[in-house]
Amino acid sequence: MDLANFLIQLLNSVQYGLLLFLLAAGLTLIFGIMGVVNLAHGSFYMLGAYLAYALTGAWDSLALAVLVGTLLSIGIGWLLEKILFRHFYHRSHLDQVLLTFGLIYIFEELRSMLWGDDVHSVGVPELLNWSINLTDTLSYPAYRLFMLVICSVLALGLWLLIGKTKLGMKIRAGAFNSDMAQALGVNIVRLHALVFAMGVALAALGGMLIAPLSSVYPYMGSQVLIMCFVVVVIGGIGSVRGALTAALLVGLVDTFGKVLLPEFASMLVYVLMAVVLLYKPEGLFKQ
């Protein structure tokens, strides 16, 4: 593998890793703070992708679609938490698994009714529809670099939010012990709603950003969901730092695996997970 190829794979790894991070961060916070297993998390990703498709179809601008789509997702997330999820924080994990699995069925069906079962494509915006030449024969799409930058900014923003702000402190306190946090005056109900909405928005945003690259298709949520779970397990529940580290690790292993060992590529990530679990059954950065 020459340098240019290596660079491309590396960039792809980081881009994929950061995308996974967007989803896994929401998932790990929702797990860590509310103790909710949410199998429907992938559905929010799919929601984002389909929103991107629907809204760019209407307004011909991805940027506008992403903006409106994110706001819509926050609203949907807030509503779902209020109506449904809030009442399941104290139920057993099994009940949560079932509830969210039922939701997957419902969401997939709604998607089918609203947008059909075909694969749709979302156009890469004009502004970013070019490539950077690395060598005579190899180039890297500008949109991917753009995604890389956006995801990095979001990751950094999330990192700073969780680590350096008062809100972040409340979130971390809630992850550690929500009863105590509540006793210390944190409005835990509002915090839960906020974290949930944020999780949904991040997942949807991931879907919106990836839409031009991966196209928009049924059950796209399920595939990414499992990867997300692997990231959360490796990183440790409730840890955003863990989610970032694990996501990047997974991105690297998966991307380079597909290039170097194609037959076993998909398995490699799970082998990684097995190895981590042997030494740290609760993930790398468990609270």
Added chain:
Amino acid sequence: MSAPLAHLEILPRSVHFLLALGLLALLAFPWTGQDFYTQMVTRMMILAIFAMSLDLLQGITGLVSLGHAAYFGLAGYVLAFMSPADAAASWLITLPVAILASALVALVIGFFVVRTQGIYFIMVTMAFAQMLYYLFFDNKGLGGSDGLYINVRPSALGLDLENKLVLYYFTLVSLVLVYVFLRRLLWSPFGRTLNGIRLNEHRTQALGYASFSYKLTAFTLAGALAGLAGYLWGVQTGYVNPELMGFHMSAHAIMMVILGGMGNVAGALIGAFGFELFLHFFKDLPTVGGFDLGKHWQLWMGSLIVLVVIVAPQGLMGLLRPRSQDD
């Protein structure tokens, strides 16, 4: 937090009656002459075995596995690998081998997975099943995404499973044997300890039980029984593909067990039949006012699941059980 229940193994009299009636119905069913329905009931019985195997893990031991289908699908593949292209394999050989294979894989995966707790356990069981899924999906040598065919059904001791009627009764016997085995297990020292682990693992350990070994044994046994079901599925359909090991199949199993009610084996049995009946019902819904109700069966199925979780978390068994059981 929904409190764990005890005395799940004690079945209300109404359920005893229902089961006896059900057995009679199953014995007599093929003589009603409906070939299509015979196949449908065979399928339900296979899924019932699958569901009961999960109940051992989930309802009795308290371990929620989102990857149980791995052991189901694997057994089918073993049969496919061992079946010659144009002749019948012997079920006397292939069945034990398939079950053993599932048990072995469950043992290995269980070793990694049983050391985790709570949410982690749920997620890693799912992840390992996915690993197996991709192993088969990505490798043409193992059939790839297209799967494998079993051209001639197994046969041995004069029982040719190519014959739908023979297969039906073969499956029924398996169903009864699995049911009886698991019910006895509930009352055995092993079963009692699993129950204790579900109710209070810490104290169970304190009393002197190596809970890791118990959980691993339950995990392996459950995998073996899932293998039995998967083998029969392969025989019936003559076709295996990676989806049989996938996430949706695992979730299917969980839903059957929940619908029926966990922890007493009978619930899983009832839930499996109930789930399939609901599925057929929803899929066969007519078109009303231009809206094809049957096409959107996922919506109804999903809503049913959500409803059960909210309204009847103990499943159908919970509804059949009298209010107070103790004192």
Added chain:
Amino acid sequence: MTKPTAHDSSARPLLQADKLSKRFGGLLAVNDVSLSLFKDQLHAVIGPNGAGKTTLTHLLSGDIAASSGRLQLKGQDVTGWPHHRLSLHGLGRSYQKTNVFLPLSVWDNLMLAAQAQGAYAPFNPLSWFGRADHNPSVVARADRALQLAGLSAVRNKTAAILSHGIQRQLEIAMVLATEPQVLLLDEPLAGMGAAEAETMVGLLQTLKKDHAMLLVEHDMDAVFALADILTVMVNGTVIASGTPQAIREDAKVQAAYLGEASA
């Protein structure tokens, strides 16, 4: 190491802890604690809240692994052994917070406890068959514990509906059903009224024979009524150890603890 008292006991301790320590990050919860438990003797550990008594009990019962130090059970080095292994070798421990199987009946609780000794390994198919409640030796063991703890009247009641005092008795009975030689009891009188406490003290008194006992307690009346040896802990360290009389007169102890003793 403290010498045995007037009670006739063998010279060798059934449980011997040497310089046990436990560190949680920067916090030293238990600091170089040594003690011995002899047969027919009750060794009480007292001290203010946060003194490390429960952590010490966790170290002795194998619930937590020690950071350093040695543990010997009946002469065998059992350092680092997990709780279940210690239980199979004759050690029993009750918990401060009632830790029984709430949804099960008293009898089922005791049967599960009684079954542990001599049970087949889980992967042994022999353990998958046969009714657990028909094993005569297990039934006998459970019944002995039931009688000893005075729980016959509530044999078939669900543990969850029992009064607090009776639950605490069940807590002890479960340990007795495993028929250990060493008993570690963590605040058995916690939350009990006067009458209930009296019953419990009577039970503990009868248990002294044939067992080596460790008692962690705040109820000073009970402690002085039962203890042959007293060890006082403050901030994870042993500040005094000896007969009840000696401890009562110890200036350090008076300053640190007995002065603020709770009734």
